[in-house]
Amino acid sequence: MNSKILHLTPSSRLLPNFWQSIVQSHLENAEELKAWLEINLDEQLHFTEHLLLITNRRLVYFCPDKTHADIPNVSVYEYAYQPDLKLLQHDHAGVYRLELFEHNLRIASWCYTLTSDTSSARFIKQFEQQCTSFITGKPVPAEATEPCPKCRYPLTAEQDECPQCSSEIDTPPSTWTLFRLWRFAKPYQWQLLAGFLLMLASTAATLVPPYLTIPLMDKVLIPYQNGVPIDTDLVALLLGGLLGSALLAWSLGWSKTYILALVSERIGADLRTITYDHLLKLSLEYFGGKRTGDLMARIGSESDRICVFLSLHLLDFATDVLMIIMTAAILVSINPELALVTLLPLPFIAWMIHIVRDKLRTGFEKIDRVWSEVSNVLADTIPGIRVVKAFAQEARESSRFREANQHNLAVNDRINKIWSLFSPSVTLLTEIGLLLVWAFGIWQISKDEISVGILTAFLAYISRFYTRLDSMSRIVSVTQKAASGAKRIFDILDHVSSVPEPSNPVHLDKVSGKIEIRSAGFRYGNRTVIKDLNLTIEPGEMIGLVGHSGSGKSTLVNLMCRFYDVSTGSISLDGVNIRSLPISEYRRNIGLVLQEPFLFFGSIAENIAYGKPDATRAEIIAAARAAHAHEFILRLPHGYDSLVGERGHGLSGGERQRISIARALLIDPRILILDEATASVDTETEKEIQKALDNLVHGRTTIAIAHRLSTLHKANRLVVMDQGQIVEIGNHDELMASEGAYYRLYQAQARNVDTDLDDVISNETIANKEASA
Amino acid sequence: MATINPNKDFTLARNPTGQLQFTDSDGIVFDNVYLVRAFPISAPDEGLSIISKEGHELAWISNLVDMPIQLKELIEAELAQREFMPEILRINQVSSFATPSMWDVWTNKGSTQLILKAEDQIWRLKNNRILITDKNGVNFMINNIEQLDKHSRKLLDRFL
Numbered sequence: 056m057n058s059k060i061l062h063l064t065p066s067s068r069l070l071p072n073f074w075q076s077i078v079q080s081h082l083e084n085a086e087e088l089k090a091w092l093e094i095n096l097d098e099q100l101h102f103t104e105h106l107l108l109i110t111n112r113r114l115v116y117f118c119p120d121k122t123h124a125d126i127p128n129v130s131v132y133e134y135a136y137q138p139d140l141k142l143l144q145h146d147h148a149g150v151y152r153l154e155l156f157e158h159n160l161r162i163a164s165w166c167y168t169l170t171s172d173t174s175s176a177r178f179i180k181q182f183e184q185q186c187t188s189f190i191t192g193k194p195v196p197a198e199a200t201e202p203c204p205k206c207r208y209p210l211t212a213e214q215d216e217c218p219q220c221s222s223e224i225d226t227p228p229s230t231w232t233l234f235r236l237w238r239f240a241k242p243y244q245w246q247l248l249a250g251f252l253l254m255l256a257s258t259a260a261t262l263v264p265p266y267l268t269i270p271l272m273d274k275v276l277i278p279y280q281n282g283v284p285i286d287t288d289l290v291a292l293l294l295g296g297l298l299g300s301a302l303l304a305w306s307l308g309w310s311k312t313y314i315l316a317l318v319s320e321r322i323g324a325d326l327r328t329i330t331y332d333h334l335l336k337l338s339l340e341y342f343g344g345k346r347t348g349d350l351m352a353r354i355g356s357e358s359d360r361i362c363v364f365l366s367l368h369l370l371d372f373a374t375d376v377l378m379i380i381m382t383a384a385i386l387v388s389i390n391p392e393l394a395l396v397t398l399l400p401l402p403f404i405a406w407m408i409h410i411v412r413d414k415l416r417t418g419f420e421k422i423d424r425v426w427s428e429v430s431n432v433l434a435d436t437i438p439g440i441r442v443v444k445a446f447a448q449e450a451r452e453s454s455r456f457r458e459a460n461q462h463n464l465a466v467n468d469r470i471n472k473i474w475s476l477f478s479p480s481v482t483l484l485t486e487i488g489l490l491l492v493w494a495f496g497i498w499q500i501s502k503d504e505i506s507v508g509i510l511t512a513f514l515a516y517i518s519r520f521y522t523r524l525d526s527m528s529r530i531v532s533v534t535q536k537a538a539s540g541a542k543r544i545f546d547i548l549d550h551v552s553s554v555p556e557p558s559n560p561v562h563l564d565k566v567s568g569k570i571e572i573r574s575a576g577f578r579y580g581n582r583t584v585i586k587d588l589n590l591t592i593e594p595g596e597m598i599g600l601v602g603h604s605g606s607g608k609s610t611l612v613n614l615m616c617r618f619y620d621v622s623t624g625s626i627s628l629d630g631v632n633i634r635s636l637p638i639s640e641y642r643r644n645i646g647l648v649l650q651e652p653f654l655f656f657g658s659i660a661e662n663i664a665y666g667k668p669d670a671t672r673a674e675i676i677a678a679a680r681a682a683h684a685h686e687f688i689l690r691l692p693h694g695y696d697s698l699v700g701e702r703g704h705g706l707s708g709g710e711r712q713r714i715s716i717a718r719a720l721l722i723d724p725r726i727l728i729l730d731e732a733t734a735s736v737d738t739e740t741e742k743e744i745q746k747a748l749d750n751l752v753h754g755r756t757t758i759a760i761a762h763r764l765s766t767l768h769k770a771n772r773l774v775v776m777d778q779g780q781i782v783e784i785g786n787h788d789e790l791m792a793s794e795g796a797y798y799r800l801y802q803a804q805a806r807n808v809d810t811d812l813d814d815v816i817s818n819e820t821i822a823n824k825e826a827s828a
Numbered sequence: 829m830a831t832i833n834p835n836k837d838f839t840l841a842r843n844p845t846g847q848l849q850f851t852d853s854d855g856i857v858f859d860n861v862y863l864v865r866a867f868p869i870s871a872p873d874e875g876l877s878i879i880s881k882e883g884h885e886l887a888w889i890s891n892l893v894d895m896p897i898q899l900k901e902l903i904e905a906e907l908a909q910r911e912f913m914p915e916i917l918r919i920n921q922v923s924s925f926a927t928p929s930m931w932d933v934w935t936n937k938g939s940t941q942l943i944l945k946a947e948d949q950i951w952r953l954k955n956n957r958i959l960i961t962d963k964n965g966v967n968f969m970i971n972n973i974e975q976l977d978k979h980s981r982k983l984l985d986r987f988l
Contacts, residue, residue: 095940096912096937099908099937100908100909100912100937101937101938102914102935102937102938102939102940103938147910147912149912149962149964149965149966149967150910150912150966154846156845159844159845160844160845161845161846161847164846166912168912168964168966169964169965349948417985417986420986421988424947424988546946578965582965778883
């Protein structure tokens, strides 16, 4: 009996088919596969497909020889577990490297890029566990919950799909973007139907007059030329019919345009609000990667363009199509042969439209992108105008703008070349078509197959018909413009928040504020910012996060706020993973005070009550008092009703900070996060703020980041971070006694009391501030 | 940092574990040092820094060309091991013109797939060069758009 176990352990569940049989044939009896990692780079960093396995006995490396494609000739290297075997991992610029050491001698190394979001940190842990258990003979300690085989994210019994792995959706949106607008049109389907019926009727009404030219010609004018007196009754009837159909077409056309324009405006408005709502739900990661100008253009002008398209161009187009179909039917019913000749140029025109369509579409997409480039220059420069002026770089910014504009021009020029050729060509084809009808009609008349009246009617129809074709050709460009606009909007709508709402939310009644971080890891782009971090924060405890800039403090705080989700591991509040809590419910428990307080346009009272709009005036004042903001607010001309601008003009940095502290106090959070709350103010103001903060901290779980270590004197524990990992934990005295990283930081600061820890950071902060001021 | 005479001011060698070992002018040995280009894209050979594993600069090489041949080879071998920026030679196929889009590409490092998260992950550099950062943070380079074949250029054009 073969006792190799390939399927029982969770780790092997997802082993690709290609490897299944190869691995199977190389495992020994009673050997269990524990974990695997795809190695997709060879030593020269060329892309390949190799595999690294961890079993309960050894580390196995499979390296197939690709020269014989049919029978993969696999080279296998194995490393049996022994003491002194160590696996280390580091990464640089997206390439991960695993190195195997034996007695401090590197015996093997493997490189790979993150293709399948495999967590190698966990892989190493597995290796260490298996290795230790093999040597000592003790079984590997069982994990509390069964983790996801890929990323080791702990799964509960009822979850069979890992929310972490499956949340990353890489499927692109479909190209039939405009049809997706139906989702927004659906609520108005009855109005749309009414509009469509009206359109049908009004188009039919416009087709009556040419038809009336047949009797007018054949029964009135031609007999008159032949000496028959004019039948005034018939003429009156026919002219009345012409007037009547014109009036009917007018009223029907008016009502259909009105109804459909009404509906399309509403669709446009819905599109805008839904997109904006969706945008607000996206994680910070999305906003970090996008530029403000671009997002504003998408929600503002793109949705407007779609709206115009729906209310104007699409409507016209539908009318035209209807008209063509109806005209064709009428023509065929009058005289099939002549109708055939008349309709002959149609396929040519359709073909031309098709040819140009592709070129124009890409072109218009390009124009859009160039356009957002132009607005991005504006969005960059206007907020940073102080820096621009201070460094006297107006000319450079102006040339940057001119360059973007030039690019815009160049792209437009290229498109216009095709575009300008388009309409005249359609006109030319129209003329040729008319010529054909004339020629064929005269020939038919000479054969007595049709009357003069029929030819006139045909010519009347066809001239309408072809002018419509000309305007229909315009639909190509507007449709493409609208489609590219719709695409850009759906790009936002299709973007799945990387911080998803839980499908089965758990509700916490009373939050005590215990935070557990278990082997958390986080990557930002190709940089690993947090590595395998473990930390437990007790309810009511104050933690001071200390470390150089770039050590991952702010990232850790962002992870705790769930602005981002951890790449690996988990963060839980009161024992519940924060991923399974509804986001807004979770964040309600967090008060955040940032280094750069942001005040919205509105009164001070509104700003304080931002997190709790229904707060009473008494509550607002109590919060302001506790934040030591009450007195300076009263000194303002309109007290709590004073208006503050976007960046709180007229208030000093310390005053704005105290307003933001009051804002955090008002929601009475269980968890408080202070991200450099006092870094941007002078020492005097800092003392004021510190007093306010002491009120705030009382009885809450607090995580404070500070550069000036002196501001952390109340912290129960100090956590010293370096390169995404915790290097020391302890209170001030303990850490000073151990003379480690904290000791060095403290010494550095004691030497240079006035300057910040990292000159680099403070310089950066100043630059940033200048940019935003 | 002042100009450096490598033979006198420092030595660089491989230790038995395969790591780079740096010895400064005072004979202090640093293990597991690494090399960083200051301008990896705009001027790869100008400005190289030797960084200790704690992240402090140990030496500055202002131009690789001036280095003795042996040291230069060692540095280049080490950088080749560290640097990973496949150059795209051909774009075979893209899954869609809307992002995220999966690209099938041939690079000088073999054929692979990359996932473009958004159009702004494509950077236009000077001289028709293009830098593409994929979802996992791997950088792909296109050295000259003009030199790509027509098919690839057409596909790429849709994203620019």
